Amino acid sequence: MAKILNLRSKTKEEAVKKAIEELKVSENDIEIKEIEAPSKGFLGIIGSKEGLYEITVIERETDVAKKFIEDMLRNSKVDAQVKVEQVDNLIKVNIIGDEAACLIGRRGDTLDxxxxxxxxxxxxxxxxxxxxxxxxxENYREKREESLVRYANKMAREVARTKRTKKLDYMNPYERRIIHSALQNDRYVITYSEGTDPYRRLVIEYKR
Structure with a gap:
């Protein structure tokens, strides 16, 4: 939930300065809305009144992702660092540290x-x-992808040699996409999926 702070101040600029000091954020991280306009009063002194401003801290998706995983690591007592970057509409989170490997799970199921x-x-x-x-x-997905591509090519060669259909082990959608992509232009085999998640598997079949 976004953090909201109501401040009274003589000017909008002064309200922004107060919010930055109190919330420990930068100006780019807040939005300000004037609730009540300030009044200078008679001769700028008598009856003057400060304005009321609503300050909202912007919750950036990268920050939310980073905090969520850092809290999870802390609760799991895993010592690791979290690096986050955003490329277009994809937020990439990399957890770095020797202890973090325990969070990968069998074939990445815990990581997923x-x-x-x-x-x-x-x-x-x-x-x-x-x-x-x-x-x-620790770049597990890149290593896993390289391993899956090697495995896909090996199975494709076997199917091409024997002309017998090969059903692979159950895989998640991410892993199936990697193999589909690796073999989509293969001259000798086609690929498709069958079954229902989590028991959905990829099939490599000889081209007739």
Whole structure:
């Protein structure tokens, strides 16, 4: 929930300065709305009244993602750093630290859960947002992708040689997309998915 502060001040500029000092934020992180205009009164002295300003701290999606994961690490007693960057409508979160490896899980299932929950946290502050979040730990996803591409090519060669259909182990949508992409232009095989998540698997079939 956005933090809101009501301040009385002689001017808008003075209200901004007070908010920055009290909230420990930069001017770019706040929005200000005039609730009551200040009054100079008679001769600028008698009956003068300060204005009332509503200060709202802007909740940036990158900050929300970072704080959510830092709180999760703290509660899990995992010593790690969190780096966040946004590229277009994708927020990339990388968790760095030797202890963080315990949060990857079997074939990244725990990592996927962390990513899902982080996405829910972002959705709470902006339900209409089209921003996606990608959470990684020590570049696990890049290494996993390289491993999956090698595996996909190996299975494709086997299918091309034997002309027998190969059903791979159950995979999440992210992993299936990697293999689909790796083999989409293959001369000898086609790929498709069958089943229902979480028991949905990718099939590699010889081109007839």
């Amino acid at each position: 859960s962390i990513q899902f929950l982080t996405g829910l946290a972002l959705n709470k502050i902006n339900k209409d947002s089209h921003t996606r979040v990608l959470v990684d730990i």
